[in-house]
Amino acid sequence: MGLSKLKLVPGTGEAPMADEDIKSLAREDHARAFNLLVQRYEQKLYYHALWIIKDSETARDVAQEAFIKAYHEPRLFDEAFHTRAWLLRVCTNRCYNLLRDRSRRRSILDRVGREESALRSSHQAIDDVLEKEMNSTLARVLDQLSPEHRTILILRCSHDLSYQEIADVLLVKIGTVMSRISRAKVRLRDLWEEEETR
Amino acid sequence: MNCWRIRHNLVAPFLDGALDDDEQQAVAEHLDDCSECSVLVKGVASLPELPFRELDPKLVGPIFADFERDLAERIQDSLSVIADSHGTQREDTAVKPTRSGLGALFGNSGRGFSPALVGAYIAVLALLTGGLAWHYMKVENLEASLEERKEQIGNLKEQVEVLGSQRARALAGFELDPLSNPFPVFGSTTASGALSISGMRTRMPLSSLQGADNRRQIPLIQQVSVDNLDGMPLRR
Numbered sequence: 001m002g003l004s005k006l007k008l009v010p011g012t013g014e015a016p017m018a019d020e021d022i023k024s025l026a027r028e029d030h031a032r033a034f035n036l037l038v039q040r041y042e043q044k045l046y047y048h049a050l051w052i053i054k055d056s057e058t059a060r061d062v063a064q065e066a067f068i069k070a071y072h073e074p075r076l077f078d079e080a081f082h083t084r085a086w087l088l089r090v091c092t093n094r095c096y097n098l099l100r101d102r103s104r105r106r107s108i109l110d111r112v113g114r115e116e117s118a119l120r121s122s123h124q125a126i127d128d129v130l131e132k133e134m135n136s137t138l139a140r141v142l143d144q145l146s147p148e149h150r151t152i153l154i155l156r157c158s159h160d161l162s163y164q165e166i167a168d169v170l171l172v173k174i175g176t177v178m179s180r181i182s183r184a185k186v187r188l189r190d191l192w193e194e195e196e197t198r
Numbered sequence: 199m200n201c202w203r204i205r206h207n208l209v210a211p212f213l214d215g216a217l218d219d220d221e222q223q224a225v226a227e228h229l230d231d232c233s234e235c236s237v238l239v240k241g242v243a244s245l246p247e248l249p250f251r252e253l254d255p256k257l258v259g260p261i262f263a264d265f266e267r268d269l270a271e272r273i274q275d276s277l278s279v280i281a282d283s284h285g286t287q288r289e290d291t292a293v294k295p296t297r298s299g300l301g302a303l304f305g306n307s308g309r310g311f312s313p314a315l316v317g318a319y320i321a322v323l324a325l326l327t328g329g330l331a332w333h334y335m336k337v338e339n340l341e342a343s344l345e346e347r348k349e350q351i352g353n354l355k356e357q358v359e360v361l362g363s364q365r366a367r368a369l370a371g372f373e374l375d376p377l378s379n380p381f382p383v384f385g386s387t388t389a390s391g392a393l394s395i396s397g398m399r400t401r402m403p404l405s406s407l408q409g410a411d412n413r414r415q416i417p418l419i420q421q422v423s424v425d426n427l428d429g430m431p432l433r434r
Contacts, residue, residue, distance in 0.1 A: 138247065186205055186206075
């Protein structure tokens with residue numbers, strides 16, 4: 001095809017470069033800037049997807065898909081482009097789609113009597129850890145939340161985004177973010193108290 | 199401030215201190231008065247830290263060990279798919295998303311000018327230039343035509359003046375008789391009730407009818423001595 005090989009290298013453990021610096025670097029060296037962007041966000045996107053979808057292999061896949069989409073996004077290094085919000089949004093939407101597909105697939109698998117664990121292979125170790133954590137009361141309670149409530153709590157508590165940044169990720173008004181987090185937390189408290197009184 | 203609003207909208211931003219000062223104050227005052235809301239807010243505040251934390255690096259190390267290499271391959275695959283679908287070969291895989299200046303204008307993304315695009319731009323420019331030239335030629339023609347017409351109008355005016363003076367000379371000594379023709383074109387200056395040129399009856403004061411009206415004293419002449427005035431009977 002005559003395509004020169006794209007090279008991306010893992011991070012060297014140095015402090016990740018800020019978005020603004022990556023954007024200014026992109027004017028001179030697009031490939032290197034993209035590489036730095038991957039290094040900066042790969043773990044964030046992986047964990048974001050992992051906490052929503054709770055499957056290591058799929059989470060890694062989702063993070064990579066977000067970067068592939070980013071590579072083809074013409075505004076990626078524009079100054080006004082909200083890179084982090086955009087990446088998290090792409091990741092979130094992909095997870096929602098997969099969860100929807102998975103719920104369909106699971107219902108089919110349940111009918112034919114196959115176990116879900118058969119779908120997992122290479123990321124077993126991480127999934128086992130997650131499985132163990134899922135046995136904690138809080139994890140069980142969190143699992144009962146809707147994906148929307150779960151996602152907004154992840155964005156707030158794990159990524160430590162401000163209300164405005166969460167609004168940018170989810171493309172909703174800041175008032176919606178406030179009420180959605182409030183409802184998620186009240187729901188979590190109700191479920192938590194139910195679990196504790198059992 | 200009401201309980202529903204605190205439960206459904208404000209409990210989280212209140213605990214995070216993300217509300218306006220006024221609203222923060224209003225919620226605090228409500229909590230002092232409402233034990234139910236107070237219990238709710240305390241319950242939310244005392245929730246344990248959510249377990250969304252990163253895992254042991256040793257555990258996730260293998261996940262990221264070949265992350266970049268796999269990603270590069272997948273991007274390469276996606277570029278191949280795009281290149282195939284466009285039927286073109288790309289020498290440089292680095293897409294430069296930020297286009298600016300002349301490069302953006304000419305669709306140049308750092309891979310050189312596309313001959314098809316350049317051709318299209320030249321064609322558009324040629325069309326624009328041709329259109330402008332045609333427009334100016336048309337304007338010039340119109341201006342020349344206008345001058346010509348002005349000249350013609352001048353000539354016609356001269357002719358009208360000449361004819362007018364000829365007619366005035368021919369009519370010298372004649373006077374119109376408005377009563378002999380129900381629709382006379384010319385009105386006598388001395389005749390009350392004569393019609394105007396437009397055919398409308400002029401409004402004359404009654405006094406003018408009773409005054410020095412010499413209409414009846416002038417003998418009517420049936421025989422017209424000048425016969426080229428639209429059949430208008432004249433009297434000498």
